[in-house]
Amino acid sequence: MTGAALPDWRDSFPWPGPETHKHARGRLGVVSGRATQTGAARLAARAGLRIGAGLVRILCPPDAAAVIAPAIEAIMLTPFGSPESLAYEARGMDAVVIGPAAGVGDTTAINLRALAATGAALVIDADGLTSFEHFPDELFEVLDRDDVLTPHEGEFRRLFPGTLEAGREAAAAEAARRAGAVVVLKGPATVIAAPDGRLAVNGNGTPWLATAGSGDVLAGMIGGLVAQRMDSFDAARAAAWLHAEAARDFGPGLTAEDLPGRLPALLGALYQRAD
Incomplete structure (x- = not known):
C-alpha cells in the first residue's frame, strides 16, 4: 500500500461489526443498458459488492436480462419496463449507480429523474451525465448533497462549460457548489469536491487505470x-484511493475486470492496520 500513513x-x-447482516451493510442498485451494453453495469455491480455492500441488484431493460443472468451469481437481477417500474424496483435501495453504458438520451434522463424521487443516493456517471449536456440545470434540480457525479474532463466540460479555465481544483469546487452534490473530476490527480466546500486531490493516481471500464468500477x-452510509465525500475519496491502489498493485496488463478482485487484499491490509 502506498505510503506509511493511514x-x-x-x-x-x-x-x-459482529451483529452486522447484509441489509445493514447497505443495498446498492446498478442500472444496466440494453442487451448489447451490459458489461459496464456488471463491472460496477461487482465492484460495489467487493467493497462491502451487503446486497447488490442490477436493474435492467427486459431484453438485457437473459444476457446478464448467466454472468452473475451473488448479484441479483430485476428487469424494468418503464421509469415508474424502475423507481418501484429501486425502492428500499440505499444507493443507485446510473450511467455506465445506460445510453445517452431522454430515456436515461427520465430514468434518472425517476430514481431521484426514490430517496436513494445517486452515483451518476458516463451516459447519465451526457444525457443532460444541453440542460444541465434540469439535472442539478433533482440532486442533493448525498449524490455523486463522476465525470472525466470531457463529460465535465459538457456540464460545466468554461469552468476548467480556472484550474481543476477551482472548477471542481464550483461544479459541486453549482450542482449541490459531490463532484469527482477524474484524471491523473482526481479532484473530489463537496458542495459544503470540502476539497481533496487524490495523490496516488496511476496510468494503469487508462483502460476501458475502469470508471465503471470506480x-x-x-x-x-455510499450504500453503506459512508459520507459521500469520504466515500468518493476512499474509492478513488482504493481504485488507484488496486491498479498500482496489479500493474501492466490491467483490465477493468481485474480491479474488483484486488480489493479484498487491500481492504484486509487496511483493516489490519486500523486495529
Missing part, C-alpha cells in the same frame, strides 16, 4: 460505500 477517511470506513465502488 488515509484520514479510514476512521469513517464502514467496517462490519462508480460501483463509490456506490457501494
Whole structure:
C-alpha cells in the first residue's frame, strides 16, 4: 500500500461489526443498458459488492436480462419496463449507480429523474451525465448533497462549460457548489469536491487505470460505500484511493475486470492496520 500513513477517511470506513447482516451493510442498485451494453453495469455491480455492500441488484431493460443472468451469481437481477417500474424496483435501495453504458438520451434522463424521487443516493456517471449536456440545470434540480457525479474532463466540460479555465481544483469546487452534490473530476490527480466546500486531490493516481471500464468500477465502488452510509465525500475519496491502489498493485496488463478482485487484499491490509 502506498505510503506509511493511514488515509484520514479510514476512521469513517464502514467496517462490519459482529451483529452486522447484509441489509445493514447497505443495498446498492446498478442500472444496466440494453442487451448489447451490459458489461459496464456488471463491472460496477461487482465492484460495489467487493467493497462491502451487503446486497447488490442490477436493474435492467427486459431484453438485457437473459444476457446478464448467466454472468452473475451473488448479484441479483430485476428487469424494468418503464421509469415508474424502475423507481418501484429501486425502492428500499440505499444507493443507485446510473450511467455506465445506460445510453445517452431522454430515456436515461427520465430514468434518472425517476430514481431521484426514490430517496436513494445517486452515483451518476458516463451516459447519465451526457444525457443532460444541453440542460444541465434540469439535472442539478433533482440532486442533493448525498449524490455523486463522476465525470472525466470531457463529460465535465459538457456540464460545466468554461469552468476548467480556472484550474481543476477551482472548477471542481464550483461544479459541486453549482450542482449541490459531490463532484469527482477524474484524471491523473482526481479532484473530489463537496458542495459544503470540502476539497481533496487524490495523490496516488496511476496510468494503469487508462483502460476501458475502469470508471465503471470506480462508480460501483463509490456506490457501494455510499450504500453503506459512508459520507459521500469520504466515500468518493476512499474509492478513488482504493481504485488507484488496486491498479498500482496489479500493474501492466490491467483490465477493468481485474480491479474488483484486488480489493479484498487491500481492504484486509487496511483493516489490519486500523486495529
